[in-house]
Amino acid sequence: MHGDVVYMTTPQDSPETKFRTGVSFLQGRMPKQARQLIREAMTDYTTNEVCFYWLLAMVSGRTRHELNKDETVQLRDRSAILRLSGEDAWRDGVRIIDRLLESAGKAEADIRVVVKELDALREPQRGLILEHLELYLDGPIEDHLWHRALSKAKTDQMASDREDRIWKFFHPVPAVPLPREPRPSGIPLGTWVQTVTTTAVLLVTTAHLGYLVLRSGSVPSMLAYLLAVTGAFVGVRNAVDWRFRVVRCHAKNREYLGFATGTPPGGFAKRAKHRIDHYFAIYLPSGVDRDAWLAQTKGIRGSLCEEIAEVYAGIPGGVEKVAWLIRHRASDVSTRHRKGTLWNYREELATPRRTKTLAILGLATLTGGGGLATSGAALIDPLRTIGMMLVLLIAGWIGVRTGLHIVLERRRYAADRIENLRTWEADKMALARWRAKLANKPSDKEMAAWLDCDRKVLLEEALRHYRLTMSGVIAYAFIEAPAPSSARARVRNGPWRYKRYKLLVFLITQEGVRQLNVTLDSLNGTFHNRQRLNYRFEAVASVRVSEADNGDRTFQLTLVNSDEITVPVSQGMEELQLGENPGEVAEVTLDAAGLAHTLHVLEGIAAEGKGWVEQQDKRTGNLLGTLNDSGPPQSS
Numbered sequence: 001m002h003g004d005v006v007y008m009t010t011p012q013d014s015p016e017t018k019f020r021t022g023v024s025f026l027q028g029r030m031p032k033q034a035r036q037l038i039r040e041a042m043t044d045y046t047t048n049e050v051c052f053y054w055l056l057a058m059v060s061g062r063t064r065h066e067l068n069k070d071e072t073v074q075l076r077d078r079s080a081i082l083r084l085s086g087e088d089a090w091r092d093g094v095r096i097i098d099r100l101l102e103s104a105g106k107a108e109a110d111i112r113v114v115v116k117e118l119d120a121l122r123e124p125q126r127g128l129i130l131e132h133l134e135l136y137l138d139g140p141i142e143d144h145l146w147h148r149a150l151s152k153a154k155t156d157q158m159a160s161d162r163e164d165r166i167w168k169f170f171h172p173v174p175a176v177p178l179p180r181e182p183r184p185s186g187i188p189l190g191t192w193v194q195t196v197t198t199t200a201v202l203l204v205t206t207a208h209l210g211y212l213v214l215r216s217g218s219v220p221s222m223l224a225y226l227l228a229v230t231g232a233f234v235g236v237r238n239a240v241d242w243r244f245r246v247v248r249c250h251a252k253n254r255e256y257l258g259f260a261t262g263t264p265p266g267g268f269a270k271r272a273k274h275r276i277d278h279y280f281a282i283y284l285p286s287g288v289d290r291d292a293w294l295a296q297t298k299g300i301r302g303s304l305c306e307e308i309a310e311v312y313a314g315i316p317g318g319v320e321k322v323a324w325l326i327r328h329r330a331s332d333v334s335t336r337h338r339k340g341t342l343w344n345y346r347e348e349l350a351t352p353r354r355t356k357t358l359a360i361l362g363l364a365t366l367t368g369g370g371g372l373a374t375s376g377a378a379l380i381d382p383l384r385t386i387g388m389m390l391v392l393l394i395a396g397w398i399g400v401r402t403g404l405h406i407v408l409e410r411r412r413y414a415a416d417r418i419e420n421l422r423t424w425e426a427d428k429m430a431l432a433r434w435r436a437k438l439a440n441k442p443s444d445k446e447m448a449a450w451l452d453c454d455r456k457v458l459l460e461e462a463l464r465h466y467r468l469t470m471s472g473v474i475a476y477a478f479i480e481a482p483a484p485s486s487a488r489a490r491v492r493n494g495p496w497r498y499k500r501y502k503l504l505v506f507l508i509t510q511e512g513v514r515q516l517n518v519t520l521d522s523l524n525g526t527f528h529n530r531q532r533l534n535y536r537f538e539a540v541a542s543v544r545v546s547e548a549d550n551g552d553r554t555f556q557l558t559l560v561n562s563d564e565i566t567v568p569v570s571q572g573m574e575e576l577q578l579g580e581n582p583g584e585v586a587e588v589t590l591d592a593a594g595l596a597h598t599l600h601v602l603e604g605i606a607a608e609g610k611g612w613v614e615q616q617d618k619r620t621g622n623l624l625g626t627l628n629d630s631g632p633p634q635s636s
Contacts, residue, residue: 001172001317001489001490001491001492002169002172002173002441002489002490002491002492003173003491003492004443004444004491004492004494005492006021006024006028006443006444006445006491006492006493006494007021007024007025007028007030007033007444007491007492007493007494007588008021008492008493009021009037014045015040015041015042015043015044015045016041016045018037018038018040018041019037019038019041019042019045019050019053021037022034022035022036022037022038022041022053022057023038023053024445025037025588026038026053026056026057026060026132027445027448027449028444028445028448028494028495028592029061029448029451029452029591029592029594030495030588030591030592031057031060031061031062031132031591032591032596033588033591034053034057034060035054035057035058038050038053038054038057039054039057042054042081046083047085047090048084048085048086048088048090048091048094049090051082051083051084051090051094052090052093052094052097052125052128054082055078055082055094055097055098056097056128056129056132056133057132058071058074058075059075059101059132059133059135059136060132060133060135060136061132061135061594061596061597062135062136062596062597062600063135063136063138063475063597063600064136064138065600066596066597066600075101078098082094089121089122089125090125092121092122092125093121093125093126093128093129096114096117096118096121096125096129097129097133099114099117100114100118100129100133100137100141100145101136101137103137103139103141108140111140111141111144112144114141115141115144115145115148118145118148119148127152130145130148130149130152131149131449131452133145134146134149134456135597138471139471140471142470142471143469143470143471146470149456150456150457150460153452153453153456153457154453154457156449156450156453157450157453157454157457157525158524158525160442160446161440162442162450162524162525163523163524165440165441165442166442166447166450166522166523167499167523168437168438168440168441168442169441169442169447169489169497170487170488170489170497170499171320171323171324171438171441171489172317172320172321172489173317173321174321174322174324174325174431174434174435174438175312175315175317175321175322175325176431177325177424177427177428177430177431178311178312178424179420179421179424180307180310180311180420180423180424181420182412182413182416182417182420183413183416184413185409185410185412185413186409187405187406187409191402191405191406192406194398194399194402195399195402195403195406198395198396198398198399198402198403199399199403201391201395201399202392202395202396202399205388205391205392205395206229206392208388209225209373209374209377209385209388209392210225210229210373212376212377212380212381212384212385213225213373213376213377215380216376216377216379216380218376218379220372220376221372221373221375221376221377222373222376224368224369224370224371224372224373224376225369225373225376226369227365227368227369228365228366228368228369228370228372228373229369230362230365231361231362231363231364231365231366231369232362232363232366232370233362234358234361234362234365235358235359235360235361235362235363235364235365235366236362236363236400237362238355238356238358238359238362239359239362239363240404240407240408241351241355241359242351242355242356242359243404243408244407244408244411244412245349245350245351246351247408247412248349248412248415249345249346249349249350251412252345252346252349254299255299255300255303256299256300256303256343257298257299264305264306264309264310266309266313268309268312268313268314268318268319269305269308269309269313271318271319272305272308272309272312272319272322272326273301273305275319275323275326276301276304276305276308276326276330277294277301279323279326279327279330279331280293280294280297280301280330280333280334281293281294282330283327283330283331283333283334284334285334285337285338286338288337297333300333304326304329308322308325308326324430324431324434325427325430325431328427328430328434332426374389444490444491444494444495444497447497448497448592450522450525451480451497451501451522453525454503454520454522454525455478455503457525458503458505458516458518458520458527459476459505461516461527462505462507462514462516463507465516465532466507466509466514468507468509468514472509473507473508473509474508474509474510474613475508475601476505476506476507476508476601477505477506477508477594477597477598477601477602478503478504478505478506478593478594478598479502479503479504479506479555479567479569479593479595479598480501480502480503480569480592480593480594481501481502481503481504481555481567481568481569481593482496482498482500482501482502482568482571483498483499483500483501483502483519483520486498486499486500486501487499487500490585493584493585493588494585494588495585495588495589495591495592495593496570496571496585496589497522498522499521499522499523500519500520500521500522501519501520501522502517502518502519502520502567503517503518503519503520503527504516504517504565504567505517505518506598506601506602508601508605508613510613511536512534512535512536512537512539513534513535513536513537513539513540513605514532514533514534515532515533515534515535515565516530516531516532517529517530517531517532517533518530518531535559537605537609537610537612537613538560538609538610539559539560539561540557540558540559540560540602540605540606540609541558541559541560541606542556542557542558542606543555543556543557543558543599543602543603543605543606544556545569545595545599552568552570552571553568553569553570553586553590554566554567554568554569555567555568555569555595555598557602569589569590569593569595570586570589570590571586
């Protein structure tokens, strides 16, 4: 769900603001909401542009027979409602719409004049008229407008870099990357007490041993003592570094190779794991078997899943908000594998030969020098020297064990922190690149325009297959529904848009109903899985839209042989954004799908059968007489 503010108004908004929002609804193919807002704005705000869009909204997405009594009167008395002034492109557009509304029943020569005037009209007025009057007009002029609308739809279907941009609409605003906090050291107080105590004991005992060596007056013993102390410092220092590198390398191996790695509990972690596995399978290094790659990266994927679950669980929008981060990490692992740097940590953590040498020599010097110094001290006080050696051994064993744990944990924490900060910086750079890539995400208006072009192209395919002309079709209707498991997205207060649609086209002819079902891939505007059905008017038993307890709405067309055509058209229990009301999203989605017009057509057939077709001509004649009983709009 995008946070774009396109379809929102407040009671405090000015009439012009309400009008602009109404225009946005009309451009998003939601004429019902557009009519309400534009008519409300016209009370205090009237321009030629407002008049033009009001006329479009009144006729958009429906036939003459779908107007209620008040709307019929408003169109009949439009000359009194529309307050036009001056001459501009919008006034020209109003004049053309008025001529088109009066064109039914006119001779072919008169119709050609109106069409010629329409062709001379500038954009965007000409394009808007072609888009919104397709259902309303009938008779000979219908074919003229249909050919122009179809030509425009074929031109615009893949315009504005649709194939390179439309997928971006289905990606949410990316979540900001967060630094992962290292696992705390968690050193118990008892360990600190033991270390401090044993260190103090070692210092005091070592100093007292040095005192005895000094008393012995033996120069070799004193030199040996100094060498032992120096060796202890150098040996322990390098031995600790050696040990840290070994432990760190083993830990990284466990992380990369997947020893004892499992999925953290919770639905978020499971969805994250699914995404991680998906992107690692996509970012497969060239020349590497997929199964081998997934086995090789098992640990990396498990560690990434733990991190995502730990850092991002509970963020609004769920895993989809961090899908970009997962994709970046998967791509980074693949790139490092290709460059041969995936296992570089082993070289970085390999213990240098100098460190090993100094550790061994230092500890050897401690052992040799300590033994020689002890023998010198034993000449002065043998019993005390033996006692001090026992104290040094016991305190040293305890001190090394606890002190090494403290040092390794503190160094581990520092190394984790540096590594996490380095990863965070790389994530922030990746976010900047991803935001730049999403910068030209299409608007909801563009999504609606592309879908409208797809519908016209599909309608032309159905007409061509059944060898029909537009004027030879009594009526037509669409059902738009999400294809199974299709990704979806919407703006605030806007209808759901889908990556894949299930489209049903109904052509009402003198012989019966012609139906074409397809799956639309909206990413590239292609149709798949075509299915055609033909049935007589009398075969339609009932048409309805049922609503489940959870708000899901399903279109159901039942034939007399008990066959059912069932299509889910909207989902209930929607997650709402700030400023949205329950039920509004479903309503605008159904309005954008043109469901009201479809029900009008199919319910009439279900109720009256072929009689509905015969009655259409009579109703059309009566309506034309009513609607054309007015002059053109007057200037004010």
